[in-house]
Amino acid sequence: MREGALIEARGLTKLYGGHVGCTDVSFEIFPGEVLAIVGESGSGKSTLLSVLSTEMEPTAGSVSYRMRDGSVESLFDLDEARRRVLMRTDWGFIRQDARQGLRMRVSAGGNVGERLMAIGERHYGRIRATAEDWLSRVEIDVGRIDDRPTTFSGGMRQRLQIARNLVTHPRLVLMDEPTSGLDVSVQARLLDLIRGLVAELGLAVVIVTHDLAVARLLSHRIMVMRQGRVIETGLTDQVLDDPREPYTQLLVSSVLAA
Amino acid sequence: MTDPLVSLETVSKTFTLHLREGTRLEVVADVSFDVHPGECVVLGGPSGAGKSSLLKMIYGNYRCDAGAIRVRDADGGVVDVARAAPREVMRLRRTTMGYVSQFLRVIPRVGARDVVAAEGREGGLEPDAADARARELLALLNLPERLWELPPATFSGGEQQRVNIARGLIAPRSVLLLDEPTASLDAANRAVVIELIRQKREAGCALLGIFHDADVRDAVATRVVDVTRFRARPAA
Amino acid sequence: MSAAVATTSTSDSTPAALETGYNFAYLDDQTKRMIRRAILKGIAIPGYQVPFASREMPMPYGWGTGGVQVTASVIGPSDVLKVIDQGSDDTTNAVSIRKFFARTAGVATTTRTRAATVIQTRHRIPEEPLAEGQVLVYQVPIPEPLRFLEPRETETRTLHALAEYGLMHVKLYEDIARHGHIAKTYAYPVEVAGRYVMDPSPTPKFDNPKMEMSPALQLFGAGREQRIYAVPPYTRVRSLDFEDHPFTVQRFAEPCALCAGTGVYLDEVILDDRGGRMFVCSDSDHCEERRAAGHRGTMLADGTVDGETTDA
Numbered sequence: 009m010r011e012g013a014l015i016e017a018r019g020l021t022k023l024y025g026g027h028v029g030c031t032d033v034s035f036e037i038f039p040g041e042v043l044a045i046v047g048e049s050g051s052g053k054s055t056l057l058s059v060l061s062t063e064m065e066p067t068a069g070s071v072s073y074r075m076r077d078g079s080v081e082s083l084f085d086l087d088e089a090r091r092r093v094l095m096r097t098d099w100g101f102i103r104q105d106a107r108q109g110l111r112m113r114v115s116a117g118g119n120v121g122e123r124l125m126a127i128g129e130r131h132y133g134r135i136r137a138t139a140e141d142w143l144s145r146v147e148i149d150v151g152r153i154d155d156r157p158t159t160f161s162g163g164m165r166q167r168l169q170i171a172r173n174l175v176t177h178p179r180l181v182l183m184d185e186p187t188s189g190l191d192v193s194v195q196a197r198l199l200d201l202i203r204g205l206v207a208e209l210g211l212a213v214v215i216v217t218h219d220l221a222v223a224r225l226l227s228h229r230i231m232v233m234r235q236g237r238v239i240e241t242g243l244t245d246q247v248l249d250d251p252r253e254p255y256t257q258l259l260v261s262s263v264l265a266a
Numbered sequence: 267m268t269d270p271l272v273s274l275e276t277v278s279k280t281f282t283l284h285l286r287e288g289t290r291l292e293v294v295a296d297v298s299f300d301v302h303p304g305e306c307v308v309l310g311g312p313s314g315a316g317k318s319s320l321l322k323m324i325y326g327n328y329r330c331d332a333g334a335i336r337v338r339d340a341d342g343g344v345v346d347v348a349r350a351a352p353r354e355v356m357r358l359r360r361t362t363m364g365y366v367s368q369f370l371r372v373i374p375r376v377g378a379r380d381v382v383a384a385e386g387r388e389g390g391l392e393p394d395a396a397d398a399r400a401r402e403l404l405a406l407l408n409l410p411e412r413l414w415e416l417p418p419a420t421f422s423g424g425e426q427q428r429v430n431i432a433r434g435l436i437a438p439r440s441v442l443l444l445d446e447p448t449a450s451l452d453a454a455n456r457a458v459v460i461e462l463i464r465q466k467r468e469a470g471c472a473l474l475g476i477f478h479d480a481d482v483r484d485a486v487a488t489r490v491v492d493v494t495r496f497r498a499r500p501a502a
Numbered sequence: 503m504s505a506a507v508a509t510t511s512t513s514d515s516t517p518a519a520l521e522t523g524y525n526f527a528y529l530d531d532q533t534k535r536m537i538r539r540a541i542l543k544g545i546a547i548p549g550y551q552v553p554f555a556s557r558e559m560p561m562p563y564g565w566g567t568g569g570v571q572v573t574a575s576v577i578g579p580s581d582v583l584k585v586i587d588q589g590s591d592d593t594t595n596a597v598s599i600r601k602f603f604a605r606t607a608g609v610a611t612t613t614r615t616r617a618a619t620v621i622q623t624r625h626r627i628p629e630e631p632l633a634e635g636q637v638l639v640y641q642v643p644i645p646e647p648l649r650f651l652e653p654r655e656t657e658t659r660t661l662h663a664l665a666e667y668g669l670m671h672v673k674l675y676e677d678i679a680r681h682g683h684i685a686k687t688y689a690y691p692v693e694v695a696g697r698y699v700m701d702p703s704p705t706p707k708f709d710n711p712k713m714e715m716s717p718a719l720q721l722f723g724a725g726r727e728q729r730i731y732a733v734p735p736y737t738r739v740r741s742l743d744f745e746d747h748p749f750t751v752q753r754f755a756e757p758c759a760l761c762a763g764t765g766v767y768l769d770e771v772i773l774d775d776r777g778g779r780m781f782v783c784s785d786s787d788h789c790e791e792r793r794a795a796g797h798r799g800t801m802l803a804d805g806t807v808d809g810e811t812t813d814a
Contacts, residue, residue: 038353089664111651111672115679118672125675126668132678132744154679200375229352243326243352250328254284261285 009072009080014039014212015060015180020069022055028236029055033069035231035241039179042206042213044227044244046220046259052236053216054184060214061101061182062091076179096123100173100181104188106165109172110157116143116168117153123176142171146201163194167201174205181206183215187222199225220263224248232256269338270300271441271472272324277333277348279319293319297333297496303440306463306473306486311493317476320493321443323347324474325365326355337363337441360388366434367445370418370426378421379404379414382432389437396436403432406458428455435462442466444475448482460485520608527574527607533557537575537730541721544732549694550662551645556728566599566624567725569641573622576637576721577603582610584618589626589767589784596624613787625688627709629766629788632718634735640703642724645731647691647701667699670742678747687752693740694733702739708751708767713739758783759801761792 009016016036022029030052037043045053058064060071062083071083076098083091095101103109110119120139121129129135140150146167148160157165166186173181186202187195203226206213217223223230223244230247232240232255240253251257277297283289294316301307309317322328324335330348338344339362345354359365376384379400386396404414407428413421418429431447444463448456456479463486466473477483483490525531533555540554559567577583583603587596591613599622600611612618615630622639632638648658651669661669670691677685690707694700702713703722713720713733720733733739743749757764759780766788768781780801783789793802 041353088660092664092666114651114672115676117679118676121675122668122672124668125671126666130671130743130745132675133746135675136679197375228356242329243355245327246329246352249322250281252282252329257284 009074010036012038014041014074016072017060018070018072020056020059020071021067022052022059022064023067028052030059030233030236033231033233033238035238037180037212037214039212040210041229042211042215042227044223044230045214045216045233046218046223046230047233048218048259050235051233053233055236056233057182057184057214057216061099062095073180096126097176098178098180100170100178102166102169102173102181102183102186104185106157106162106169109169110165112158113156115154115156116148116160119157119168119172120175122172127176138175139171142175143168145205146171147197161194162190163198166190166198170202170205174209174211177209178211180212180214183213183217185217185219186215188217188219195222202226220248220260232259268303270302270336271338272301272474273334273336274299274320274324275334275336277320277323277335278331279316279323279328280331294493294496297493299491301441301472301474303470303472304467305488306467306475308483308487308490309474309476309493310490315493316496317493318445321365321445321474321476325363325443326350326359327365340440361390362439363441363443364389364434364437364439365443365445366431366447368427368430368447368449370430370433375417377415378409378418378429381418381429382436385433386436389439391437399436400432403436403462404429406462407432407455408458424450424452424455427451431459431462435466438469440471442471442473442475444473444477446476446478448477448479456482519605521605524606526579527577527603527609528560529557529571529574533571534575537571540730541572541575541732544721544730545719545734547698548733548737549692549698549700549731551700551729551731553728554730556725559725561598561602563726564643565595566622566641568723568727568730569622569624569639569725570599570602570723571725572721572723572730573599573603573620573639574607576639577607577609577620579607579609581619582612582617584612584615584621584787585623586621586626586628586785586787587624589628589769590786592786614791615785615787623705625704625706626767626784627705627712629763629783629785630791631712632716634717636718638716638718638720640705640720640722642701642703642722642729643726645701645722645724645727645729647689647699662698665697667693667742670699671744674742674744674747678744684743684747684749690749691742693742695737696740699742700731700733706752706767707741707749710739710741710749711751715739754781756781758789758792758799760799761789761797761802762799763789763792763797 013036018034020033021031033056045056047053059066065084072080073083074080117136117139120142121135124135124138140153143150143153148164148167157168160168187198199222215226227244230244231238234255240247240256247256248260251260275298278295279293281291281293309320311317319328323330324347326347333348335347336344337347337358339358345358347355382400382403383396386399387393409425409428418426448459460482463473537554540552544550544552557571559570561567583600585596585600587593590596603609604611615628620637620639624641646658648661648669651673652658674684688706689701689704690710692700692702692710702710715736717735719735722731741749754768758768760782763783767784769784771780771782773779
């Protein structure tokens, strides 16, 4: 793995029977870098994210990750216990559907506190103080700390998901279409919040989106996927302003102002 | 003479429009010139000659098909933007190379002063210094103080442009690419920008710009490079 | 099980006649072996829920089918059986199960905690400290302590396997957030032998400390959910809590109205429609023994009260 890289994927391939999920995807991400994966539905971007999050094992290829102690581990060679510890401490996963990323029957405070309790925090007062701090950082009224996410708007639920994930100060956050399905004004606020937190905390992010404007606003680099393959990659503004591949040109020309 | 901060060598660029039956648009070909510290090189030539494209290629915003674009960073290392990995270009933009256009990409909900200061911090200023310099620049550019804490989204075009200039000039970067930064500014503010550019030159920056306005051009240019002399001949 | 002094039943005055045509204690021997294997595994891995092939029993689910199968698999002809339901020996459920074993196994039954070798219980642990050689069999409705937070069985099994118990504390956190204290008063989760988190069945949390380092063997059977788990004698059983909200048991302001007992779990009994009520021992055998020993509560029919009598 390259010096200083946080995560490196090599030749990731996922086949579903004869059907291709993604083929031969390679990339590396350094601390503080935001990589956007764009493409239409069926392009393989969600498959790639599922593999990266270790929810699915790849058919071929490997993912290396630099642990907090500096050692490099192959993600799919880690035993499940260590993998899960990694996922809930050093990684975050913001899902498109907040209902999958939150515990809907648990209060906002409990949602934020869960990771803390999972790593052994046993002081209620401290858990609550940390939850309050994070709620305010994601601009949720601290007075809502005991309310369940079922009573929250879509934008609030996404912000709660972010707080729930960031509370353990992860170094890598995966995001799956975090703003889709939200009103435009709500989207803008959420993107702005994510942008600020990513910069402030120096997070490395892999964000899957079909929305080029989201990629433009959040990411440093971009990977364009089509039919399971990466067809173009580079600096975000370069790929969006000077797209080379026919498909990328089509994507860029299909939006009003990305 | 000192080593150039920016050096272009036989740089060429062609757009291929796949959605237009693969039409090829040759933008520039065989461009070679240098920009040294303390220089303000102005690109000349009619619109459509490829001036903006050249600036964007140096900044890494457009790809370069052939040739080399060498930029010397603060540590004296030379990066060929035409071939550099995205991460290298990002580093160069952060530490060495600034780009000022007349259009502000609006960030919702962030106040004008912080839009400017954030760029200063990104370019290596300490938070307090960035904030102080942001105030200084906004004052110099005559942006009413009551607007400083407001997000520029609601500002007039001219006000947004001045925020953008402050943002583009705040960081202590040694290479500045200026794409018509003064277009549609009034005379007083044009004079401020001319003075700021002069200060950058004196500080040893290499500036490369496009200025439509002859007054400004004459005031800032140390040299004019006529882009038409690189212009590609139409394909036979 | 070790033979104890078989006392004649005090509540069932005539021992039931042994039914013919059934195997000893109803279950066939292969089934008992299967269940005993599950029990042994449970004892070997304290607090771990062992799946077992629960049989149809001649009683509906919810009436102790899991406990009955465990009891049937461990009981021997010389054992003495006590059955309690919420502390009481004489509710329908307790009487039925006691009769079931009297008729299918011919074992002696008792209501005396001290005299029993096997005690099947629904939702209480007797007040009388248990001794070595005694077996306490709990009837368990829902064995999975994580169930209400995580509906997926595959996930809860993984959580147990990896000892990921943060979720359990989320539940307790929610309690404090909502009520200002941990409001869970029964089925209060415990950590067994420093490893597995276990649901002690819906016993009041008052009884949790009795599980800690108990000399008796504690077996748990969930018939409908097909799980058996165990706490071997002298095992650490710690109730989960927070540093700043430590585990506490219920305290009662008044002593038992019948036997004047304190430090025991009391049931509230409504006396009339005008708010009249009394608190009496939930453990009926304990209460009776105390009264037999001369202790008198305020509401006992003869009117004398502990403290007023000269022998107190």
